[in-house]
Amino acid sequence: MKITVNGKPYELAVAEDMPLLWVLRDVLGMTGTKYGCGIGQCGACTVLIGGGAERSCSLPVGSLAGRAVTTIEGLSEDGSHPLQKAWIEEDVVQCGWCQSGQIMSAAALLKKKPKPSPADIDAAMTGNICRCATYQRIRKAVQRAAGTGGGR
Amino acid sequence: MRATDRERRHFLRASAGVASGLVIGFAVPSAFDSRLFAAEEGVPATGSKPKLPRANAFLQIAPDGTISLKLSHSEMGQGIWTTLPMLVAEELDVDPRLIRVEHAPAAPDFFHTAWGMQLTGGSSTTWSEFDRYRQVGSMARDMLARAAAAQWNIPVAECRTENGFVLHGAQKLSYGAVSEAAARLDPPVEVTLRPPKSWKVIGKPTKRMDSLAKVTGKAQYGLDVRLPGMLVAVVERSPVFGGTVKSFSAEKALKVPGVKKVFAVPSGVAVAGEHFWAAQQGREALEIVWDEGPGATVDSERLREKFASLARSGGGLPAVSTGDAGAALEKAAVRVEAEYEGPYLAHATMEPLNCTVRLTEGKCEIWTGTQAQTLDQMAAAKIAGLKPEQVEIHTMFLGGGFGRRATTASDFVSEAVHVAMGAGAPVKVVWRREDDMRGGYYRPAWFHRAVVGLNWDGVPVAWQHVVVCPSILAGTPFAAMIKNGVDESSVEGCADSPYLKNVPDKRVELHSPSLPVPVLWWRSVGHTHTAFAMESLLDELALKAGMDPLEYRRKLLAGDTRRLGVLNLAAEKAGWKKSLPKGRGRGLAVHESFGSFVAMVAEVSVDGPRIRVHRVTAALDCGTCVNPEGARAQIEGAVGFGLSAALYGEITLKGGRVQQSNFHDYDMLRIDAMPAVEVHLVPSGEKPGGVGEPGVPPVAPAVANAVFAATGKRLRRLPFRLT
Numbered sequence: 001m002k003i004t005v006n007g008k009p010y011e012l013a014v015a016e017d018m019p020l021l022w023v024l025r026d027v028l029g030m031t032g033t034k035y036g037c038g039i040g041q042c043g044a045c046t047v048l049i050g051g052g053a054e055r056s057c058s059l060p061v062g063s064l065a066g067r068a069v070t071t072i073e074g075l076s077e078d079g080s081h082p083l084q085k086a087w088i089e090e091d092v093v094q095c096g097w098c099q100s101g102q103i104m105s106a107a108a109l110l111k112k113k114p115k116p117s118p119a120d121i122d123a124a125m126t127g128n129i130c131r132c133a134t135y136q137r138i139r140k141a142v143q144r145a146a147g148t149g150g151g152r
Numbered sequence: 153m154r155a156t157d158r159e160r161r162h163f164l165r166a167s168a169g170v171a172s173g174l175v176i177g178f179a180v181p182s183a184f185d186s187r188l189f190a191a192e193e194g195v196p197a198t199g200s201k202p203k204l205p206r207a208n209a210f211l212q213i214a215p216d217g218t219i220s221l222k223l224s225h226s227e228m229g230q231g232i233w234t235t236l237p238m239l240v241a242e243e244l245d246v247d248p249r250l251i252r253v254e255h256a257p258a259a260p261d262f263f264h265t266a267w268g269m270q271l272t273g274g275s276s277t278t279w280s281e282f283d284r285y286r287q288v289g290s291m292a293r294d295m296l297a298r299a300a301a302a303q304w305n306i307p308v309a310e311c312r313t314e315n316g317f318v319l320h321g322a323q324k325l326s327y328g329a330v331s332e333a334a335a336r337l338d339p340p341v342e343v344t345l346r347p348p349k350s351w352k353v354i355g356k357p358t359k360r361m362d363s364l365a366k367v368t369g370k371a372q373y374g375l376d377v378r379l380p381g382m383l384v385a386v387v388e389r390s391p392v393f394g395g396t397v398k399s400f401s402a403e404k405a406l407k408v409p410g411v412k413k414v415f416a417v418p419s420g421v422a423v424a425g426e427h428f429w430a431a432q433q434g435r436e437a438l439e440i441v442w443d444e445g446p447g448a449t450v451d452s453e454r455l456r457e458k459f460a461s462l463a464r465s466g467g468g469l470p471a472v473s474t475g476d477a478g479a480a481l482e483k484a485a486v487r488v489e490a491e492y493e494g495p496y497l498a499h500a501t502m503e504p505l506n507c508t509v510r511l512t513e514g515k516c517e518i519w520t521g522t523q524a525q526t527l528d529q530m531a532a533a534k535i536a537g538l539k540p541e542q543v544e545i546h547t548m549f550l551g552g553g554f555g556r557r558a559t560t561a562s563d564f565v566s567e568a569v570h571v572a573m574g575a576g577a578p579v580k581v582v583w584r585r586e587d588d589m590r591g592g593y594y595r596p597a598w599f600h601r602a603v604v605g606l607n608w609d610g611v612p613v614a615w616q617h618v619v620v621c622p623s624i625l626a627g628t629p630f631a632a633m634i635k636n637g638v639d640e641s642s643v644e645g646c647a648d649s650p651y652l653k654n655v656p657d658k659r660v661e662l663h664s665p666s667l668p669v670p671v672l673w674w675r676s677v678g679h680t681h682t683a684f685a686m687e688s689l690l691d692e693l694a695l696k697a698g699m700d701p702l703e704y705r706r707k708l709l710a711g712d713t714r715r716l717g718v719l720n721l722a723a724e725k726a727g728w729k730k731s732l733p734k735g736r737g738r739g740l741a742v743h744e745s746f747g748s749f750v751a752m753v754a755e756v757s758v759d760g761p762r763i764r765v766h767r768v769t770a771a772l773d774c775g776t777c778v779n780p781e782g783a784r785a786q787i788e789g790a791v792g793f794g795l796s797a798a799l800y801g802e803i804t805l806k807g808g809r810v811q812q813s814n815f816h817d818y819d820m821l822r823i824d825a826m827p828a829v830e831v832h833l834v835p836s837g838e839k840p841g842g843v844g845e846p847g848v849p850p851v852a853p854a855v856a857n858a859v860f861a862a863t864g865k866r867l868r869r870l871p872f873r874l875t
Contacts, residue, residue, distance in 0.1 A: 015409065018429045026384065026427035031376035032369020034551070035428075036502055037585045041815035044502060072369035084367040091359045091781055094789055095229030096366030097502040097551030103367060122824040129815060131502045131552050132229045133792020135826035137785070 003064050005030070006074030016062025021045045023061045024071060032072040032100050036129070043128030046101035046108075047071050053108035055127075072100035075107060083107055086145035094132035102128045106142045110150040116142065205284050207291040207339055209261035211240065217316065217328030219244075220252045224262035224281065226272040226523050227255070228553035229789075230844040231782035233362040235278055236285050238778055242353040243289030243346060245313040246327070249361060255547035258525035269526035273558050273673065275746035275842020278778055282840050283345070290343040292334075299333035300325045348776070348837060357781035362549070374521040374548040375582065377508040382578040383412055385424040385571050386431045386587070388438055392808035393592055393668045394447040397421060397440060404437035414438070415574040419567050424575045428582055447668035448808035452597070455805075456493065458665065459599035459620040463491065468618055468661030469637040471647040475657030480614030484605025488696050491601045492685040494870035496594035496803040497674055498818060503551020504588040507568035510578035511536060516543045520565060521550035523558035527629070531562035535569045554793075555673035559593055560628035563670075589818055590810040594803055595674030596622040600646075600685040610697025611708070612651065615658040619643055621681070622671050623664040638662050641673065645682030645745060645849065650712050651690065669805065675793060676845040679745040683849030684856070684870065687741035691857045692866065701740060701857060702728055715742055717834045718751035718771040725832050726753035726769035736766070739857025741850035747841030748774040749834075750787065754827075754854040758863050761874050765795060765827040765855055770847065772831060775838035783843045784831040790847025791829045796821040798852040802871050 001012045003020075005028065014027060019038075024030045024047075033056055036044030040055040047056045048070040056069075075081045079088065083103050093099050102125065109116055109124035116124065121142050130138070142150070212220045221240055227233040233253050241248035256262040256270075264271050265280045293313055300318035301308040303325065310320055317324045348354075365371035390396065400421050402414035410430025414423050421440055425431035462468070481487060507520040509532075516536045522528050525545050533540045550557055557564075568581040583591065598621040605614030623639040625631055633640065639662070640647075647660045674680060694704035702723050709715050719742045732738060735757045742751035755767040768791045777783050800819045804811045812818040856867045865874065 015429075022427060022429040025376075026429070029378060030369075031372075031378075034502075035375065035504065035582075037815050039585075039814055039816065042502070042585075042820075072367075075368075077368065079364045079368050087367045088359070088363040091363065091785060093229075093360060093363050093366040094231070094785065095502065095550060095552040096362065096371055097373065099366055100369045125823045127822075129502065129820045129822060131500060131554075131793070131796075131820060133789045133796075133821060133826065134785070135792060135821075135823040136788055136829055138823065 001062065003061065003069060005069045006071060007068070012061065014061065017060045020047070020056040020059045020061050020064065020069065024056065030071055030073055034097055034100055036098065036101070042098070043105060044098050044101040046104040046128065048104055048108055051108065051111050053105045072104060075103065082148045082150040083110070083141070083145045086141040086148065086150065090137045090141040090144060092134050092137040092141050094134055098128060098130045102130065102138055106145065106150070109142070110146055115146055204287055204291060204339070204341070204343065206261055207288045210285070210288045211292050213292065213296070213327050213331040215328050215331055217326055218252060219246060219250060219327070220254065222256035222262070223253060224256050224270065225277040226521070226547050226550055226553065227362060228272065228521070228523065228550035228557070230277070230786060231360060231779065232277045234358055234360050234782060235778050236281055237361065238353050238358055239281065239285035240289035242351060243286045244293050246316045248353055248358065250316070253361060258529045258543070258545040263526070270524070271526065271558060272523040272553070273555060275845040279747060279840040279842065286345050287343055290345060291339050294340045294343060295334040295337050296327050296330050298337055299330040303330065303333065354776070354778050355780065358779050359781065371549050373503050373551050374508065374519060375503055375506045375551070377519040377548065377580060379508065379510060379578045382508070382580055383424040383426065383575055384428045384431050385422050385575060385579050385581045386428070386435050386584065387417060387420050387422045387567065387571065387581060388435050388440060389420040389587065389591070390442055390444065392442070392444040392447040393450070393670060395442045395444040398443045400438060400440040402438065404439065405434040408434040408437055413575055417567060417570040417574055419570070422571045422574060424571070424577070424579055432584070444808060450668060450805045450808045452495070452804040452806065455597060455667070459493065459597065460491070462620045462663045462665065463599050463601035463618045466618065466661070468663040470659060470661050471638045471643045472652065472658060472660040477614050477616045477657045477659040480657030481603055481605040481616060484614050485608045486606040486696055488604045488606065488693055489602070490689055490692055490868060491599065492688060492868045493599045494597065494681050494684070495801070496597045496669065497797055497801045498589050498594055498803050498812070499552070499554040499556035499674055500589065500818060500820065501550070501552030501554060501556055504585050505556070505564045505583040505591065506581060507564050508578070508580040509568045509572035511572050514538065514542055516569065517546065518543065518565060518568070519546040519548055520568070521548050521553070521557055522565065523550070523553050523555070524562065527560060528562045528565040531566045532569045535566055536573070554675040555677070556593060559672060560630060563593065585815070586813045589813055592670035593672035594669065595680055596624065596671040598681045600681065602685065602689055604689065604693060606693065606697060610693070610699060610704070612655050612693065613657065615652055615655045617646060617660045618663070619646060619660065620663045620665065621678070622667055622669070624671050624673055624677070626664065626666070639664055641678045643682065644678040645743060646686055649686055650715060651686065651708055668808070676745055676848040679743065679845070679849040680797070683741065683743040683745070684852045687743060687850065687853030688856050688868065691739070691860065705742065714749050714773050714838070715744060718742060718749045718773050721771035721832050721834055722751035722753050722769050725771070725830060726755070728753060735862060737858045737860070737862025739854045739859070739861055741853035741857065743846070743849040745846045745849055747839070748772065748843060748846040750846045750850050752791070752850040752854040754858040756855060756858040756862055758859060758874060763799060763855065763859060763872055763874065765825070768827050768829045768851070768854070770829065770831045771834060772843070772847070773834035773836050774841045774843050774846070775836050776840045777833060777836070778840065780833055783833065786843045787831045787847040788829045791851055792821045792826055794848045794851025795825070795855070798855050798870060798872055799825070800871055
């Protein structure tokens with residue numbers, strides 16, 4: 001089985017029903033994508049597939065044939081993506097566990113709506129739980145990124 | 153390079169880097185401190201301590217100028233990865249952002265300055281390290297200056313330090329350039345810390361230093377650990393607390409591709425596989441017969457009845473008793489009776505529990521996100537048959553803690569050591585969300601009953617208060633802290649309430665029913681319920697007294713400067729006296745916990761069965777505030793954390809089984825329900841207090857009081873239900 005992650009092709013020898021999350025974390029060693037619930041309820045495992053936000057914990061890797069996966073590692077390695085910069089500038093993170101997923105959901109939003117309204121942000125981000133409740137700063141960071149080309 | 157070297161380098165890199173040339177040398181102590189073992193007997197030992205810390209255990213400056221600092225406490229979101237380097241930087245004269253931070257190993261040098269063991273909790277990191285980390289910075293600066301002075305052959309008094317350099321007239325030497333010479337000098341025997349008026353770093357809003365790692369996915373948490381040859385294991389635990397395995401069949405599980413080993417451990421049956429998915433598939437194929445034991449009778453509805461009847465029957469152990477509350481109540485002009493209650497709560501850290509263990513000859517290595525390194529080290533040593541100093545703990549970033557990663561029984565670490573012994577290979581034990589949710593160690597369910605007598609001026613003159621709350625400390629190494637049968641963590645914020653101070657006839661008593669459900673401290677511990685009961689009750693008393701809730705508190709708290717300071721600031725910033733649109737209500741609460749004072753004004757409306765919290769205005773007095781930006785972030789987050797509990801949080805049991813399992817039935821506050829939160833700081837030169845927990849207690853009562861203002865409906869049970 002072949003998948004493409006962050007522009008790089010991988011050949012996998014795993015069961016087709018193995019969720020993408022565990023392929024990324026346990027097989028490919030990309031641990032930036034996080035496990036939170038395993039049932040698509042918390043958003044910690046969010047990745048981009050063809051530009052849209054998907055919950056990788058509930059996505060059998062066998063269903064991905066030929067589609068491009070982008071993880072937090074693929075957004076930028078050095079934190080230079082406008083969303084990552086905005087997250088740093090607004091001092092968003094606390095424990096940080098959910099933030100990869102938050103940023104990937106925001107990335108999907110800005111691709112679709114480069115200038116989201118506050119209501120658009122809340123609607124797009126409501127599938128991502130932050131137990132530290134950094135939501136107020138997430139709102140600000142998404143708005144800041146939207147003003148600096150975050151949809152790239 | 154051998155595999156172990158490669159991994160070690162990997163971990164060193166992952167934990168923010170250690171330079172190769174050690175200068176103000178880092179040294180792991182060779183002998184274990186006997187204070188450690190006093191703690192095992194039950195009392196966190198305080199013993200005599202050296203006057204100054206061993207700076208070289210904490211701080212390292214390499215010839216290339218790299219400064220590395222070890223954190224004695226665990227970063228779990230509260231921001232000490234930033235606060236503690238700020239303290240060092242204040243005395244060392246460097247930009248805190250240039251300090252590379254890493255978690256310390258488990259060792260006596262890093263024991264809590266007040267509690268005699270390595271422990272992150274009680275919102276204590278900043279106050280307990282406020283002197284030590286500044287001393288470390290000051291000691292290093294002294295040695296660097298002396299080394300430079302010797303090189304220039306001038307008296308050290310003629311040198312000054314600035315921004316990583318020692319200066320003398322037009323000459324300057326970087327810290328890196330003199331670090332090797334400095335390392336050969338004796339450390340100072342005393343240092344004078346700088347006075348507040350000359351602080352340049354403390355009190356300056358500073359952005360978090362762990363952000364880059366956390367927004368790029370590079371930050372390494374326990375669940376991210378990968379070792380060569382490592383297996384991943386999951387454990388099927390008893391569906392009922394205290395249950396044990398009667399028998400099991402591994403046959404089907406072992407047929408699952410990737411499953412390597414299936415075996416019993418004290419907590420259940422472990423399935424170890426090539427990766428999580430294999431282990432989990434194997435686990436689903438397990439066949440286990442449980443001996444459920446007495447835990448199978450626990451039922452939340454029956455517990456509620458039991459707690460209520462205990463509260464109404466009296467006969468608890470006194471936490472406070474002066475005068476004759478019963479007689480005074482008979483004579484009071486007005487009596488107010490109220491009962492409040494709340495359920496068990498799960499911590500539900502976003503990163504589920506996990507622990508990685510590697511056993512080799514004479515050594516046990518542990519990688520995990522823990523708040524309690526010393527307890528974990530002792531527990532692991534006992535299980536593995538080693539001495540504590542043979543157990544190495546690598547503290548990883550914690551994806552949330554809130555108390556759950558500091559169990560007195562070291563539950564998740566102990567279990568992982570057993571699993572590693574059974575697996576015969578390095579192993580990462582992963583708790584599924586469902587395991588984490590059902591794993592116990594909850595905030596205890598609780599019930600309060602209060603009867604308060606007021607005089608004709610509306611002032612409380614008699615107060616009878618019964619708290620029912622299972623003890624967190626009973627049966628743990630901390631049990632010695634229970635005085636006369638009263639676990640202070642069950643009555644903190646009530647027995648010592650300022651509202652009771654001037655009441656002549658009062659009695660606060662406690663029932664601590666013993667149940668099979670493990671309970672634990674949960675962000676703000678006893679204050680989670682005492683603040684709700686006391687601050688809701690205050691509004692009920694104000695109503696009876698015919699006074700505005702703010703004016704009533706001002707009257708009862710006259711002279712209580714710090715409490716009034718936050719109360720007045722929050723009320724002013726919220727526009728307490730200003731009118732609101734129809735359907736909206738404001739409520740306030742003020743509470744002291746962990747050495748800090750927080751007041752909140754919540755603005756709510758009610759939409760059918762749903763409470764909408766629009767705005768929360770908070771005021772914080774945490775004494776001397778090291779990082780105001782971090783403090784504000786903690787209070788903002790505490791509002792959301794408190795709202796999750798107030799609006800949704802409830803763990804219930806039926807037939808001994810926890811009925812919730814994941815976020816679909818134990819939901820968290822989400823972004824669309826997050827109010828606008830403003831945080832205002834009261835400037836203060838008092839000793840630093842905590843900021844991680846104190847924001848949680850006022851949230852639920854402020855909202856309950858606001859709902860009453862909006863609707864006339866008094867909410868006395870958590871989580872809130874309007875129907």
